[in-house]
Every structure is written in C-alpha cells, then in structure tokens.
Amino acid sequence: MTNIVVKEDVNLPALPSTVLPALTELTNALGIPRDVLASQEEIEYAWRDLPRELREIPEDLRGELVARMCVAVSTGLFDGAMNYIWNAAILQLRQKIRNFGLAVVAQIQQSDFEENKLLELQDNRLLDLCLKLNIVDEDGFFFLDQCREVRNNFSAAHPTMGKVNDREFTTFLNRCVRYALADSSSPRGVDIGAYISAVKGARFNDHQCQIWIQRLMETHDAQRQMLVNMVHGVYCDPATAEPARLNALDLCSGLSDNFTASLKSDLINSHSEYVAKGLEDKHTASLQFFEKLGLLGLLNESEQHVVFSRAIDRLWNVHNGMNNFYNEPPFAERLLEVSQQGAMPETIQDNFVQTVVSCRIGNGYGVSNAAVTYYNDIIRGFSPREVATMVRAAIDRNSKIGRRVASVGSCKRNLKTALELIDPASIPNAVKADYDRLIR
Incomplete structure (x- = not known):
C-alpha cells in the first residue's frame, strides 16, 4: 500500500500595515528614489506566493x-532572500x-573525503x-546550477549585476525547494569494500542476502549499476570460489526485476568484451x-544458439544413455527453463x-514419466513454425520422430497425445491436413 504524504498549508500572517509605508519613509529620509527597492506590488505578489513553496519544504x-528568507521577502529584499534559501539548499545537499x-x-572518488573536505567544496x-x-x-543539476549563477550575480552574497523582481525570485525559490529541499530523504551509499568482501566470503544465509539486496536497492541507480557489474565480473572469474559465484547470483536474482536498461546494457558490454578478447572461460x-x-x-x-544447443544436446545424450x-528429468527441466526466456x-x-x-x-521401452510434464509444457509453448x-x-x-512413429506403436500413440496438447488455432494451414490425419 502506497503511503500518501499530506502536505499542510503554511499560513503566513498578513504583511504588517506599517511595513510598506515604512519603506517609502526610509527612502525619503535617505533621499533616494523609492524604486531602488522592490515595489509594493512585487512584495505583495511574492508574499502571496510564498506559502505554496513553503509547504513543499519538510517541517x-x-x-x-x-x-x-521570509523576513527579507516581506521587505522586498529579494537579493537577500535568494541568498538565505540558497544557503539552506546547500546545507541540505551536504547533509544528503x-x-x-x-x-x-x-x-x-578514490581519495580521502572527510567532513572538512565536504565543507570546503x-x-x-x-x-x-x-x-x-x-x-x-x-534536471536538478541543470536548474540548481542556473540558481548558483543567479545567486552569484544577483543576490546579496556579492555585488550585484542588477535586480530581480518577484517572479524571478519565486522561480529561484521553486527550484531550490524542488531539487534540494522538498525531499529530505536521500540514497545511502554501499561500502564497496565491505560489499566485495561479503560476496567473496562464506555462503550467504537468507537474512544476509536480503540485507545486501536491500542496501543495493536503497542506493542510487549509478552505484547499483556499478556494483551489479562488479559481481558479474566476480561470477565470471575462473578463480572465483563457488560460494562467491552463488552469492553473486543470489544478489542479482533479487535485483533482476529492477534492472534498468542502462544496467542491462552494461552487462551486455562486459559480456561482449569477453568474446572480443577471446576469454573463453569468462564467456x-x-x-x-x-x-x-x-x-x-x-x-x-548466435549467443542464444550456443546456450540452447548445449541444453538440447545434453538432453539428447542423456536420453540415449544408460x-x-x-x-x-533435470535435463528436460533445464531445457524448459531456457526455452521460456x-x-x-x-x-x-x-x-x-x-x-x-x-x-x-x-522409444520401444517407454518414456521417462518424471520428465513428461516438462516435455508437455515445452510442446504447449511451440510456436506455429515449431x-x-x-x-x-x-x-x-x-x-528422428518419423522413424520412431513408423516402427513403434507406443511412440505413435504418444505422438497423438503430444499433438493434442497444441491449441488447434496454432496449427498452420500448410500442415493442417497432415495434423488432422495424425490425430485421427
């Protein structure tokens, strides 16, 4: 069940009746034009729009x-208000x-990164x-980087190139809120050293496996992609112990439903590199x-052909063996699994x-009863061409089939049973007459 976050409105007080007239009195006292400060209309519009943005910020x-920032807006100091909200956004990004x-x-980063390094960035x-x-x-990077430029050139942080009006300030505020402040959650990184050590260690138990899957799910797409690609490499390394290979498979099996297109592309690229370099064991x-x-x-x-061909040949060899x-049954089950992919x-x-x-x-001695279920499922899934x-x-x-049907009565009866597994709608017109004759 999805949790619905209810955002409460932020009710700001009305602007004091003394604030706006006081701005006029102040500029008169200093002997400067009133329009060096934001106009009354700009202040009123900016103040009106504030609650809509503030409610997006977690309490x-x-x-x-x-x-x-709110106090600065109430007096029309949009340059100061921009600086305050930008600093709030930067502090939140550092916390993330x-x-x-x-x-x-x-x-x-492959370099030391302590608290002082973060503060110095x-x-x-x-x-x-x-x-x-x-x-x-x-998107967030693009808009926040624009905000950084605006803050550097039009806020109270530095000598300004010009003034911003209420609409420009509200846009600035919206971007800081939307891309830095609105969501207080953040992905947690996975300790790469501990991760690889765990994968290459003893065989995972269920609880341990679920913890690592959860950690990988909680990190961001780029790191998850890198870490999955790393365990693919671990799995393919001939020197890797079997417990580590199984651990790698368990992790990836738990994540495979959430593999992104980019992650799948990375895996295919790594696989192709093994082919290009002639690394047969890894391939x-x-x-x-x-x-x-x-x-x-x-x-x-061609790659699929190799896998299917091996599965088919192994089944046929077992079928003809002692x-x-x-x-x-296990070889029939494996062929069913790969045929469904x-x-x-x-x-x-x-x-x-x-x-x-x-x-x-x-054959003349009968069939493998325990494998019949797998064969039936494969036949039901035959394409019209098959x-x-x-x-x-x-x-x-x-x-192969014709020789057995012609010489062994049980094979002929079993063929009819197998043909009846197929939906009549899947029978191509080109073989419909032969099909009807075989099941009679």
Whole structure:
C-alpha cells in the first residue's frame, strides 16, 4: 500500500500595515528614489506566493534560514532572500552527502573525503558531486546550477549585476525547494569494500542476502549499476570460489526485476568484451550468468544458439544413455527453463523440436514419466513454425520422430497425445491436413 504524504498549508500572517509605508519613509529620509527597492506590488505578489513553496519544504527543514528568507521577502529584499534559501539548499545537499556516507564517497572518488573536505567544496563542485552520486538528477543539476549563477550575480552574497523582481525570485525559490529541499530523504551509499568482501566470503544465509539486496536497492541507480557489474565480473572469474559465484547470483536474482536498461546494457558490454578478447572461460561463465537470471533474451541470436544447443544436446545424450528414464528429468527441466526466456533461434528450431518430441514419445521401452510434464509444457509453448516442424517430422520416415512413429506403436500413440496438447488455432494451414490425419 502506497503511503500518501499530506502536505499542510503554511499560513503566513498578513504583511504588517506599517511595513510598506515604512519603506517609502526610509527612502525619503535617505533621499533616494523609492524604486531602488522592490515595489509594493512585487512584495505583495511574492508574499502571496510564498506559502505554496513553503509547504513543499519538510517541517524539519523550515529553520532559521527559511525564516530569514521570509523576513527579507516581506521587505522586498529579494537579493537577500535568494541568498538565505540558497544557503539552506546547500546545507541540505551536504547533509544528503553525509547520509550517503563519506567513506563511500571516498571509495568512489578514490581519495580521502572527510567532513572538512565536504565543507570546503565550492558550490559548483558540490553540485557536480551530487550529480555523480545521483542525489540530484540531470534536471536538478541543470536548474540548481542556473540558481548558483543567479545567486552569484544577483543576490546579496556579492555585488550585484542588477535586480530581480518577484517572479524571478519565486522561480529561484521553486527550484531550490524542488531539487534540494522538498525531499529530505536521500540514497545511502554501499561500502564497496565491505560489499566485495561479503560476496567473496562464506555462503550467504537468507537474512544476509536480503540485507545486501536491500542496501543495493536503497542506493542510487549509478552505484547499483556499478556494483551489479562488479559481481558479474566476480561470477565470471575462473578463480572465483563457488560460494562467491552463488552469492553473486543470489544478489542479482533479487535485483533482476529492477534492472534498468542502462544496467542491462552494461552487462551486455562486459559480456561482449569477453568474446572480443577471446576469454573463453569468462564467456562461458557469462552465458551461464545470463541464463540463470533469465536474461538470455538480451543476447544476440548466435549467443542464444550456443546456450540452447548445449541444453538440447545434453538432453539428447542423456536420453540415449544408460538409465535415461531416471536421468532425463533435470535435463528436460533445464531445457524448459531456457526455452521460456525467449524465442528459439531459427538456426536451432528443428533440432529443438526433433529432440523434445522424440523424448516425449519415447522409444520401444517407454518414456521417462518424471520428465513428461516438462516435455508437455515445452510442446504447449511451440510456436506455429515449431508446430509445423513437429507435424512434418512425424510423417518423414528419415527424421528422428518419423522413424520412431513408423516402427513403434507406443511412440505413435504418444505422438497423438503430444499433438493434442497444441491449441488447434496454432496449427498452420500448410500442415493442417497432415495434423488432422495424425490425430485421427
């Protein structure tokens, strides 16, 4: 159930009746034109718009600087008000970096990053770091960087190039609130050293695995992408111990539903590098990684062909080996799993259909009863093209299926049962007559 955050309106008092006349009296006393300060209309409009922006700021962040901003607005000192709200935004961005973890930032920066380094960062460098840590997104970075320029040139922080009016101030305020102050939460970084140490350590228990998955979910997309790519490398390294490989798989399995397009692209690029560099051991392990996570559909057809071909050949070898009725089920189950990850490449479809159907109809000694469920599920999922291949092979005495159907009565009966698993709507017109004859 989604929690709905109810934002309470901020009710500011009406402007004191003495404030605006006092501005006129002050400029008269100093002998300067009234228009060097914000006009009465600008002050009234800015004050009217304040509550709408203030209600977006969490109550715990409406502190001293926000109060000073309001006082500055009430007297038309928009340049001072901008400086106050900008400082509030910068303080909050620093706090978000602390929440992320200074030690983690140091790992990412590959240099020391203590509290004093954070405090010494100039505003532009702070925004760069927030973007890198995904504390602000690209839109937020763009608008906050604009605010930084406006603050430097038009606020009370420095000699100004000119004045801002109420609408310009309200836009400035809106951006500081929206991209820095509105959300008091922030992603927490993952300690990379502890993460890799844990993955390469003893086999995860369920609780330990869930803690690491949660930490990865709570960090930002960019770091999660980097950390998943790192454990893909751990999995594919031939020197990695089996517990570490299983830990890597467990983490990625728990996250795979949330893999972004960018993360998937990173994994494919790493996989392709193994191929390009001729690292056969890593390439083979990487194929297994994609298979285990149900991501074979991300690979190109030739890569998928390799995985499917191996699964098909292993099933066929077991089917023709000793004790095949006892040994077939796990190989049939594996072929079912990989076949559900995407369309079978055309280059392997014929071998796929011939092998599955031959195993399903059995031989003169019968079928592997424990594997029948897996074969049935595969046949139900046949594409129209694969259905056509099955029907044509059944009437071709030179095919694997045809030879068995022609010579063994039980195989013929089992074929009819297998054909009845297929929805009649999936039967291509080109083989409809042969299909009807086979099931009669």
